[in-house]
Amino acid sequence: MTVTPSIDQDATPTEGFAIRYANALTGLAAGDAWGYQVEFTSYAQMPAYPVAPPAGTWTVSDDTQMTIALHRALAEVPDFADIENVTDAITRQFLLWQVDPDNTRAPGRTCMTSLHNLRAGARWYDRDGAVESAGCGAVMRLVPTAFAPEPYWLGLTALQAVITHKHPRAVVPALLLADATRHAPAQRGQFLEHALTTAAQIYNGTSTWTEDPYLQDVLAPIAGDVSSLLVDGLNDDVADALMRAADSRDRLQDVEPASYGDPCAGIGEGWESASAAALALLVADMATAPGDDVPALTGPQALALASTSNGDSDSIACIAGGIIGSAHPEPDYWAASGLNPTFEPRYAEELAAAARQGTCRPPW
DSSP, X not given: OOOOOOOOTTOOSHHHHHHHXXXXXXHHHHHHHHHHTTTTOOGXXXXXXXXXXXXXXXXXXXXXXXXXXXXXXXXXXXXXXXXXXXXXXXXXXXXXXXXXXXXXXXXXXXXXXXXXXXXXXXXXXXXXXXXXXXXXXXXXXXXXXXXXOTTTHHHHXXXXXHTTBOSHHHHHHHHHHHHHHHTHHHHTTOHHHHHHHHHXXXXXXXXXXXXXXXXXXXXXXXXXXXXXXXXXXXXXXXXXXXXHHXXXXXHHTXXXXXXXXXXTTTTOOSSBHHHHHXXXXXXXXXXXXXXXXOOSSOHHHHHHHHHSSSSOHHHHXXXXXXXXXXXXXXXXXXXXXXXXXXXXXXXXXXXXXXXXXXXXXXXX
């Protein structure tokens, strides 16, 4: 069965949807490689401000590897309506990644522990299945599900999260980021406002997400009431991180880029889903001003800012790069912006193949 994505307000024509997916894949891999150079380097010990792009080969981390694994899983499923089948496909591809010889690039402890449990026979929703963690592994790999067709993209985004991160504060940031990625051209320069509006709708009970039947079915093993789970997913850190990021973005608009400083300051370090999402949306906002406004940063400058951070530099830059790429329906956006990353041959080939194929298989 060939699944063709529906045409929504920001995905017309379907060719633009495919180009945006290609730009998102390039952006996320470039951000990942840029930030991976300094992933565990404190801001005070950064080699330069901002961190320069990689010299020579651009080495990606587990963020790009898991994105490709998720793409493969979606590409092999003939019918997304079969949740058990798509769950098995995602799990299978993640387990192949787990034992891949290239999986030596600081993979997340939560991902590895959850996959160890699933390999032993547990289902993600079992007590001994996925770890109840709100770590950023749930949000750094979701670009393929953001581009999946209606009516599946929202539920698929939640599913890829809970397979390794069974926590409401992993699910909700993932949904917010998928929404931003999917609707990037319409939200450019205002990603944080849209996320905060969506958060308010969840809080006050007017969010249409709570009525999404596919999302309900995906989360049924852990949530009798999707509305309550989404509210729980906003409690504590998520909404606060978004508001702090919006405040930081507004402050930076009056500051020269050389004086931006650590983007994590006052928001969080991106190791958990909430701050990773907030930081990525902040950076994406600064690179995608709407209309005739001039963005504060070019796309490559935004990846440099995201990478020069005191936190999870590769994940923050990876997520931001995916959103920024998705905001641009013009072919080869990154090359036109002066960015031509030379990825390792294996990943250059896999990213190119994924871009040609798309998450929903040709024809678009």
